[in-house]
Amino acid sequence: xAGHILESxxxxxxxxxxxxxxEGRRKNLxxxxxxxxxxxxxxxxxxxxxxxxxxxxxxHVGGMPMxxxxxxxxxxxxxxxxxxxxxxxxFLLLFLTGIIATVALVSLLGRVFCGWICPHxxxxxxxxxxxxxxxEGPAHxxxxxxQRRELTTSERARRxxxxxxxxxxxxxxxxxxxxxFVGTDAFLYGLIIDPISHPAAATxxxxxxxxxxxxxxxxxxxxxxxxxxxGRLQSALLDSESLIVGYDPRRGEPRGKATVATNGDCIDCxxxxxxxxxxIDIRNGTQMECIQxxxxxxxxxxxxxKLERPINLISYTSENALQGLRHRFLRPRTxxxxxxxxxxxxxxxxxxxxxxxxxxxxxxxAPPLSSITTSxxxxxxxxxxxxxxINKTPHDALASYTLPDNSQAEVVSFGxxxxxxxxxxxxxxxxxxxxxxxxxxxxxxxxxxxxxPNWGRPLLIPVRLPQRRPASESPI
Ligand code: SF4
Ligand code: SF4
Numbered sequence: 001x002a003g004h005i006l007e008s009x010x011x012x013x014x015x016x017x018x019x020x021x022x023e024g025r026r027k028n029l030x031x032x033x034x035x036x037x038x039x040x041x042x043x044x045x046x047x048x049x050x051x052x053x054x055x056x057x058x059x060h061v062g063g064m065p066m067x068x069x070x071x072x073x074x075x076x077x078x079x080x081x082x083x084x085x086x087x088x089x090x091f092l093l094l095f096l097t098g099i100i101a102t103v104a105l106v107s108l109l110g111r112v113f114c115g116w117i118c119p120h121x122x123x124x125x126x127x128x129x130x131x132x133x134x135x136e137g138p139a140h141x142x143x144x145x146x147q148r149r150e151l152t153t154s155e156r157a158r159r160x161x162x163x164x165x166x167x168x169x170x171x172x173x174x175x176x177x178x179x180x181f182v183g184t185d186a187f188l189y190g191l192i193i194d195p196i197s198h199p200a201a202a203t204x205x206x207x208x209x210x211x212x213x214x215x216x217x218x219x220x221x222x223x224x225x226x227x228x229x230x231g232r233l234q235s236a237l238l239d240s241e242s243l244i245v246g247y248d249p250r251r252g253e254p255r256g257k258a259t260v261a262t263n264g265d266c267i268d269c270x271x272x273x274x275x276x277x278x279x280i281d282i283r284n285g286t287q288m289e290c291i292q293x294x295x296x297x298x299x300x301x302x303x304x305x306k307l308e309r310p311i312n313l314i315s316y317t318s319e320n321a322l323q324g325l326r327h328r329f330l331r332p333r334t335x336x337x338x339x340x341x342x343x344x345x346x347x348x349x350x351x352x353x354x355x356x357x358x359x360x361x362x363x364x365x366a367p368p369l370s371s372i373t374t375s376x377x378x379x380x381x382x383x384x385x386x387x388x389x390i391n392k393t394p395h396d397a398l399a400s401y402t403l404p405d406n407s408q409a410e411v412v413s414f415g416x417x418x419x420x421x422x423x424x425x426x427x428x429x430x431x432x433x434x435x436x437x438x439x440x441x442x443x444x445x446x447x448x449x450x451x452x453p454n455w456g457r458p459l460l461i462p463v464r465l466p467q468r469r470p471a472s473e474s475p476i
Pocket of ligand 2: 278280291
């Protein structure tokens with residue numbers, strides 16, 4: 001990928017992060033905002049995404065929250081489906097699908113997720129950064145003010161306003177995050193109305209606020225450049241035909257004053273660096289820190305328009321295209337990923353649609369056999385069977401239980417039907433009674449059948465009572 005990298009800068013930009021100075025201290029990036037076609041598109045996409053992110057805990061699908069992470073009850077709700085730890089297999093399928101989708105997306109569109117969809121960049125660039133710009137003014141004035149250090153009264157007031165606005169947005173985001181974990185009702189009563197009685201919700205809110213506020217106000221681009229493993233993964237998946245944001249050195253170099261006829265189109269105004277949220281200079285070539293936000297494209301296009309030169313000195317392109325080679329959007333690699341992705345999506349959809357909504361598991365602690373003698377002198381051997389049933393639906397259900405028609409055994413429980421509360425795991429006990437003589441040869445096997453109305457598949461509990469001889473026949 002080094003086709004258009006400038007030799008003189010290679011060492012510096014590959015070995016030093018743009019947001020860290022030579023002594024290893026953090027450089028506070030004050031990023032300029034330049035309007036343009038791509039900025040307008042990003043704002044439009046971001047507004048839809050922000051509305052979705054903020055409304056997600058309030059949206060209900062099939063009577064359940066669209067998304068809910070219920071840690072105390074150990075389940076996760078997604079698009080009307082409740083997933084329990086027992087559903088780990090489906091998570092595995094979803095995880096695999098997500099990985100292949102990422103690989104396919106990156107090979108086709110590069111790091112489009114980072115710049116356009118990732119909540120970190122959506123909120124940072126479309127909410128926090130404009131707040132900063134509103135209170136602090138254009139980036140160059142903000143930088144000068146920071147160098148000056150002494151602030152006038154009105155500048156102090158504006159800075160306080162900025163911090164209050166930041167805190168309000170961080171509070172709203174922490175609110176949404178809390179609701180995702182505790183639910184909107186619990187959030188309302190637990191946090192707003194009576195936080196003392198609901199310390200879990202209040203603690204989670206405080207924790208989420210500190211993380212969110214710290215990330216968007218202080219940590220910022222370091223989340224992408226230092227922490228996020230997804231960024232590293234995506235960088236490794238790019239090839240010479242993947243979509244990237246790139247600078248055309250054949251057209252731009254040698255950079256310099258527009259009045260010098262032998263210079264290229266780049267006038268070295270540095271605006272593309274000024275607007276970069278990770279502080280890099282895209283003219284040094286594709287870099288791991290580039291999140292493909294397109295801000296530098298808008299910045300450079302605005303300069304080119306003023307100079308009445310063609311736009312797209314920086315553009316969405318590929319390494320091949322920058323070197324004048326043929327660029328193929330669809331190629332064997334992307335087609336293969338697409339095929340595998342289609343396969344996995346189909347498989348996962350079918351598996352989730354077929355997922356059992358009532359799940360039964362046998363408990364191990366069944367006591368040993370015992371026997372009773374009825375009033376008419378018949379000896380019945382009894383065995384206790386314990387089971388746990390998970391009802392993964394949002395509705396309470398009643399299950400009836402029976403044995404096969406020709407069975408010599410009888411089954412009883414604590415009532416004629418089993419109550420299966422919605423979205424919960426319940427324990428049930430059955431007592432099987434079998435005439436002692438039925439166990440004499442090979443023991444006795446039968447199956448308890450549980451029928452749940454509106455659920456086509458019965459739950460079956462195989463039961464085996466071991467052979468049992470009268471004491472007089474026992475081997476000595
Ligand atoms: S904005 Fe364009 S003209 Fe200005 S330095 Fe960047 S590439 Fe060169
Ligand atoms: S180089 Fe351009 S596209 Fe990449 S992060 Fe910086 S501004 Fe965004």
